[in-house]
Amino acid sequence: xxxxxxxxxxxxxxxxxxxxxxxxxxxxxxxxxxxxxxxxxxxxxxxxxxxxxxxxxxxxxxxxxxxxxxxxxxxxxxxxxxxxxxxxxxxxxxxxxxxxxxxxxxxxxxxxx
Amino acid sequence: xxxxxxxxxxxxxxxxxxxxxxxxxxxxxxxxxxxxxxxxxxxxxxxxxxxxxxxxxxxxxxxxxxxxxxxxxxxxxxxxxxxxxxxxxxxxxxxxxxxxxxxxxxxxxxxxxx
Numbered sequence: 001x002x003x004x005x006x007x008x009x010x011x012x013x014x015x016x017x018x019x020x021x022x023x024x025x026x027x028x029x030x031x032x033x034x035x036x037x038x039x040x041x042x043x044x045x046x047x048x049x050x051x052x053x054x055x056x057x058x059x060x061x062x063x064x065x066x067x068x069x070x071x072x073x074x075x076x077x078x079x080x081x082x083x084x085x086x087x088x089x090x091x092x093x094x095x096x097x098x099x100x101x102x103x104x105x106x107x108x109x110x111x112x113x
Numbered sequence: 114x115x116x117x118x119x120x121x122x123x124x125x126x127x128x129x130x131x132x133x134x135x136x137x138x139x140x141x142x143x144x145x146x147x148x149x150x151x152x153x154x155x156x157x158x159x160x161x162x163x164x165x166x167x168x169x170x171x172x173x174x175x176x177x178x179x180x181x182x183x184x185x186x187x188x189x190x191x192x193x194x195x196x197x198x199x200x201x202x203x204x205x206x207x208x209x210x211x212x213x214x215x216x217x218x219x220x221x222x223x224x225x226x227x
Contacts, residue, residue, distance in 0.1 A: 006156075031213055040122075042202065043157075043217040050213060058214075090156050094213065101147045101204075102215065104156030 003027065006091050006105035012113045013078065013085060021076045021108045023091035030095065032074035033102065036060060037088040046089075049074055078110060086112050125224045132190040134221045136203035141184060143205045147215065148177060148188045151200045160188070160201075190223075198225045 004025040013019045023032065031050045035043040045058030049068040063082025068074055074093075078085045088109050092102035126132050138146070144165040149157035161172045163179050163186070170177050176189040190197055200220040207214035 033214070035217075040219075042219040045207075045214065045216075048214060092156075101149075101159045101162055102157075104149075104158070106156045107154070109154075 004091060004093050004103050004105040006089075006108050008108060009106065011108055011110045013110060014113060016080045018077055018079050019110065021078070021089055021091075021110070023074045023076065023105060024072055025074075025093045025103070026072060027093055027095075027103060028071070029093035029103070030071070031093060032068070033092045033094075034058075034064070034066065034074070034076045035090045035092065037090060037107075043090065046076065085110055122219065123222045123224070125226065126193050128193060128195060128225055128227050130193055132193045132197070132223060132225075134188045134190075134201050134203075134223065136186050136188075136218055138184050138186070138203075138205050140205070141181065145206065146177070146179065146186050147204045148175075149202045149204060149217075150197075151202065151220070153199075157202060193223075193225050195225045195227055198223055 007022045011019055033048040034046040036046055037043050044060050046060055046064050047055055047058055047066040049055035052068055052071050055066050055068050063079055065077045088107050090107050091105040094102050147162040148160040150160050151157040161175050161177050163170045163177045168179055174191045179186045200222050202217045202220045204215040204217045207216040
């Protein structure tokens with residue numbers, strides 16, 4: 001079955017650590033996105049990529065980094081520079097242009113301990 | 114750019130009632146909108162979309178209405194069931210007519226009481 005897989009489902013980070021969230025899709029989608037969701041909030045765009053080896057900052061990119069070495073994969077690293085990383089992270093992908101909506105992964109809940 | 118917002122953060126209905134969730138947008142050039150449903154601890158799921166050349170679109174138990182004059186859209190759920198309890202988001206293109214990036218409203222929490 002085609003879909004988009006995020007792992008891990010839960011992740012705990014110590015202060016000062018970098019952590020990487022995985023996102024893999026087998027939908028042959030060109031575009032991929034990372035969103036952050038805080039309680040009672042909507043979705044805020046962190047980074048997006050419309051093609052392999054290219055990506056752009058979203059609205060809240062500070063403290064995050066990404067790579068897009070393969071069409072199927074778009075990992076997100078939460079760096080120690082991100083001072084408030086506790087949140088629910090959602091990865092999404094879309095076909096050419098993304099005009100007809102995203103397919104979302106099931107999310108990763110990141111908690112700072 | 115586009116921004117979308119919700120009139121009400123929460124909506125509580127009885128099972129079997131019809132639910133109406135509203136959304137306002139700012140960019141009159143936006144050419145499509147999408148509704149998503151997010152259950153607790155899960156990623157959002159596509160429900161229905163509508164293009165700006167339409168006023169109404171129907172799906173299974175759901176109808177989306179678009180009023181371009183007042184820049185408002187709504188999601189109507191008929192005969193609401195407990196399984197409809199979730200957060201509902203409207204989304205529009207972040208750049209108005211640009212494809213790709215979406216911008217999302219805050220969401221409306223729908224609670225269905227048996």
